[in-house]
Amino acid sequence: MVAIHTSAPALTLRAGSDAIAHLREHGLRAADVDIVPGAAGGPKALGINGLDQAVFGDFLPSAPRPRTLIGASIGSWRFAAITMGNPRDGLARLADLYTQQRFPKGITAKEVSLRCAQMLSELLQDRDQHILHNPDYRLVIVVIRSRGLMARRGGFGLGLGLAGLIGTNLVSRRATGLFMERGLVYQKGADLPLGPLNDFTTHHIDLQADNVRAALLASAAIPMVLDGVTDLSGAPEGVYRDGGMLDYHLDLPYQSEGIVLYPHFTDRVIPGWFDKPLRWRNGDPQRLRRLLMVSPSREYLASLPHGKLPDRTDFKHYLGDDAGREAYWRKAIAESQRLGDEFLELVETGKLVGRVQPL
Numbered sequence: 622m623v624a625i626h627t628s629a630p631a632l633t634l635r636a637g638s639d640a641i642a643h644l645r646e647h648g649l650r651a652a653d654v655d656i657v658p659g660a661a662g663g664p665k666a667l668g669i670n671g672l673d674q675a676v677f678g679d680f681l682p683s684a685p686r687p688r689t690l691i692g693a694s695i696g697s698w699r700f701a702a703i704t705m706g707n708p709r710d711g712l713a714r715l716a717d718l719y720t721q722q723r724f725p726k727g728i729t730a731k732e733v734s735l736r737c738a739q740m741l742s743e744l745l746q747d748r749d750q751h752i753l754h755n756p757d758y759r760l761v762i763v764v765i766r767s768r769g770l771m772a773r774r775g776g777f778g779l780g781l782g783l784a785g786l787i788g789t790n791l792v793s794r795r796a797t798g799l800f801m802e803r804g805l806v807y808q809k810g811a812d813l814p815l816g817p818l819n820d821f822t823t824h825h826i827d828l829q830a831d832n833v834r835a836a837l838l839a840s841a842a843i844p845m846v847l848d849g850v851t852d853l854s855g856a857p858e859g860v861y862r863d864g865g866m867l868d869y870h871l872d873l874p875y876q877s878e879g880i881v882l883y884p885h886f887t888d889r890v891i892p893g894w895f896d897k898p899l900r901w902r903n904g905d906p907q908r909l910r911r912l913l914m915v916s917p918s919r920e921y922l923a924s925l926p927h928g929k930l931p932d933r934t935d936f937k938h939y940l941g942d943d944a945g946r947e948a949y950w951r952k953a954i955a956e957s958q959r960l961g962d963e964f965l966e967l968v969e970t971g972k973l974v975g976r977v978q979p980l
Contacts, residue, residue, distance in 0.1 A: 659696025661865020675961025
């Protein structure tokens, strides 16, 4: 007897105008995917681990070709885990190492930074060169170069800088360039599939063996939580921090010849970290016209413990109960297999196009 599946869809699919036209004509073909963005979002990445496993373990390997992976913060760590060798093993290791992290009350930014550096070392082991020489994937790590008070190492000065940044962002996203500049760390010999970046001062930094770990640490260096990175080889002198502050969900001018496939935590593109509460500030439809976003549905999220993906607030919620937090996160990781299974099924059956909504 054929099983009857009555569960609600696990995925929401949204796409830009050109992507919708392309999908209606060709469907979603792995060979057409040339760019994959990876958003900042900390532990939320664990909640789409199963989707990443399907995309990078099954779908994209079915049609190998050079692809650009552009990641900020945890997005860059996901892509480092993928480009260093076996994507499935790397993603599983990242999820396991992150889940095991423990941050007791009162821990300093210096100690958090040391623990994250150790986690990165355990993740990459000695496979840095694989990231640089992967034949299929070219990694772009997004960071920011701090300006003004944001360049302070911590304390009251950095707090004032953050307050100024938040207040300025309410008035104008472009004006936040007074506090930070964009840094894109990638191998200079590789093409960067982006249009002109005229919105903020942008530094193009050559990704090399001697700076890949510093770039990954900088890309995840949340102000007041981790120390900024000052030894980013090949970059202009300065303090480098979390790339998600400026490019939270990577609202960038993609220059794709096919499809920009975006495994994402949510169905919205939020330009900057401090734009989260600003419902009127969303991604530029023109920049995202070739983008296909695949994210957990509201019904799927409602089925999870606490009705959401893992996030940084869980460290506070489960303070003193790391075993409880780890169990919750591992449950979310296991459940995310449904996301990957549904994605592959939609591709194989051709039903994906009928589920796509406008971005």
